[in-house]
Amino acid sequence: MHVDNLPAGGTAPPETDTGPAARPPVVTARGVTKAYGRTRALTGVDLEVRAGEVLGLVGHNGAGKSTLMRVLAGLEACDTGTVLVHGSRASAEDFRSVRMAYQETSLCPDLTVAENMWVSSRHCLPRLGWRRAASDAVRRRLDEMFPGHGVSPRDRVEDLSLARRQMVEIARACLVDRLDLLILDEPTESLGPDAARSLYAYVRRLTETGTAVLLISHRIREVLSVADRVAVLRDGAVTAERPAAGLGEPDVLELMGAHVATPAATGTRAAAGGAAARETVAELRGATGPGLREVTLRVGRGEVVGLAGLAGQGQQEVLERLWRPVRRDTTVKVTRAYVPGDRQRSGVLPLWSVGDNLIVTALRGIARRGLRRPAEERAVVGDWVKRLAIRGGAEAGITELSGGNQQKVIVARAFASPAGLVLLDDPFRGVDVHTKTDLYRLIREEAAKGRSIVWYSSENAEMAHCDRVYVFRAGRIVAELTGEEISEERIIAVSFNEDGGND
C-alpha cells in the first residue's frame, strides 16, 4: 500500500502478442448522456479505454471533452447510460484507480507541493510522517517524469511557474497505489518541449505496465505521435475512432469538422522591408535585470513582433518591462493593454458577466469625467461579441463560458480599449483551432489599423503570423527573424543552437 511502487511494481504487463483490441477495457462508457439545464453536453457517448493503450481524445472546445472526462473519472454521474470500470458498474471505490490531471491545475495555491499530495493521495500515505512520505514520493515521481524539474516538495504552489505547477499536477495524478487509467487534460499546453518529451516517455513506460492513458489535447500532431487510437468527439458524441497509425493531422481536423485552415499569415503580413521605416512606439535598450541580459528590441507602429524561444527564457520579463515601463532603459510612447495567458488567475473577473468583463479596460476611455456612458459601452460590447462570435452573448456570466470563449473575452478586452500597444502573454494555450484562427485574423486586422502587438508564444508555429520575431535564450536575444525567415524549424534551430548564444 505505498505510493511509489509504480511503475515498477504495477499490474502485470499484458501479453505482448495480443493486439490492442484484445486487451480488457479499463473504463467503458455506454450511451452516456449529460445535460446541464438546456445545454446538452453529452448526447450519447460510447467509448472504451483499454488497458495498456494511449487513447487520444480530440474535439473542439465545447464538444464535451471536459464533461466526458469528468464522467469517466467518476466525478460526475451521467444522466442516462452507464460507466463501467473493469466491466462492472462502478462505485466510488473503483474510481480510485482512475486519476485525472487537470489543465487548469487543481492544486491548492496556499499549500506546499507535499501538502498538496496529501490532499489528493492521503489514502495511500501513512498517517504519521505523511509529510516526509509525500515529499519523498513526489520528488521521486517528478524525477522520473521530468528530470531537472527544479521543484522542491517544500515550494508553495503559488510561487511555482505555470509549467512547474503543471508538472506537479501531473505527478499528483500519478501518485496512487494502483493506477488503471490516467486522464491527461492538455498536459503540455504550459510545458516546454523538453518536459513534454519526458512526459510522453513516461506515458509510454506507464502503458507498458498495463495502465491506460486518456490524452486530451488540441495539439493534434502530438496526439498522433503518442496515441495508439484517436477518438473524435463532436457535439457531445464520439463520431470517429481510428487507429493513430496512418492518420494525418488534416484527416483528424476533417473528422473534427474543421475546414482545414492553412496558415494565411504570409498573405496578410506587411511588406518586410517596411519595418525599418516604421515609427518606433516602444523599445528596450540593453535592458538587464532578473531574467534579462542586454536585451535591445524595438516595436514599430502597426507591427506584430513575436517573442519566441523555449518557455521561460526572458520573453515574459520583456512583456513585464513593456507593461510597466518604469526603468530608464525602457521607452513606451503609447498606451498599453495586456492579454494574460493565465486566464483563471489574471484574466477573468468571476462575478461579472461577459459584457462587464469585456468593457472593463475600455470604459476608462469611453467615460467622461469619471462617469460611465452605458449606451456607448453597450455598443462596443455588442460589436465585439458579434465580431468574435462569443457564445452566450454579453449577458452570460463569464464563468458559464467554455475556456476558449473566456479567452476570446479577455482578448477582446484588450483590443476594445484604445491601446496603441497590445501585449500578448501566450494567450492561446488551450484554445481550439477554430478560435485560434479567428484570433490570428483579428491580430492582423488590428495591426493593419496601426496598432502594435508584442506577442509571446510557446507555440512556435504561431510566430508565422508575426512581422518580426526575436528568439530568446537564457535572457538574451539570440536571433531576429524577419518576414520569410520566420518558420517553426528556424525558430527551433535557433533556440537550441548553442553556438548562437554566448553562454
Next chain:
Amino acid sequence: MNIRVTGSRRWSGPWNGAPWIWGFAAAALVWLVILAISGQGGGQTVSLALSLAPYLVIVGLGQMLVITAGPGNIDVSVGSVISLAGFVSVAAASATGSAAVGILAGIGVGVLVAAVSAVAILGLSVPPIIATLAAGLVASSITLSMANGFTAVPDPGLRSALNLRPAGVPLLALAIAVLTVLVVALLRRTVYGRSLIAVGQSRRAAERAGIPVARIIGSTYLLSGALAGLTGALLAAYIAPSADLGTRYLLDSVAVVVIGGTLISGGRAVPVGVWGAALFFILLDGLVNLVGWSTAAQNLLKGGLVLFVLFLAGGGDRTASLFRRRSRTATATTTSTGDDTDG
C-alpha cells in the same frame, strides 16, 4: 483558506437576486416582536430607529467600500476615527462658531488617519488589518490627550437640526438616504466604482486589465476615513464628544456590511443592504433593552448573529457552488475544486 474564498466567488449566487432583503426582513421581524411585547407605539419605534441608524449607515458605507476592495481589506480604525473626529469637530466648531467648519474638520481628521493607513498598506505592504489598527491606535491616543479637560460644547444649531423630525421622519435619515443613493451611483456609474469592484474580484486580473490598483485601494481607504470622520462629527453633535464615542461602531460597521449582503471576500457591494442591517441592529438594541438584557448579552447576541450570517452566506454559497460545479464544463471551476473527490 484560499480554496473556500475562490469557491464562493462566482458570478451568481443564491443572494444575488436581492441580497439586501434579509436585513430589512430581520428588521421588520424585530419590529413586530417589539410591537408584540410593548403593545404600543409602533410608529414611534420606527422613527427612533430611523434617527439612530443613519450614523451606523454612514460608517458602514465606508466599511463596505473597503471590504469590497477584496480579501484582506478591512478598516478597523473607524471606531477610533469616530471618537477623534467627534472631539476635533466640536473643538473646531466652537472655535470658529461654524458647524460646517466643524463637520469639515471631522471629515479632514478621518482622511488624515486613513492616509496613514493607506501609506502603510500601499507603501510598506503592511496587511490592512494591522495598518488600520496602528492608525487607529494613533488616533485614539490623540483622542485621550484631547479628552483631558475638554470643555467645548457641540454646536446647538447642528444638534437641533439632527433632532428635526418632520412627520416623524428624521431629516438626517433623508440626507443619508441621498448619500446612499450617491454611493450606489458611485459604484455603478463611475470608473472608480467599476474599478473597485474589479479589484475586489481579482486583484491580479484588475491589474492586467489596466486598472490602477494602488490608486483605487488608496482612495477607498480615504473615502472610508472621510465617512467615519463625518459620522464622528455628527455623532458628537448629536450626543456629546467622548473617548468611547466610536467604540461600538467598529464591530457594528463590519456586521452591517456583512448582514447587508456585501461579499466578505470582495467584489460585490450592496449599499442598500447596509440600511436594512443598520435598522435591524438598532431595533435589536431596542428589543434587548426592552427585555432588559445587559450590554454584554447584547454584544454576545450581535457577534453570534454575524457569525450566523457568515455561516449562511458562506455555507449557502458553497452548497450552491457544489451544484454549479456539476452544472458547468470544468474549465471555470477546476481551480477551486476541493480535490479530495478524485483521491
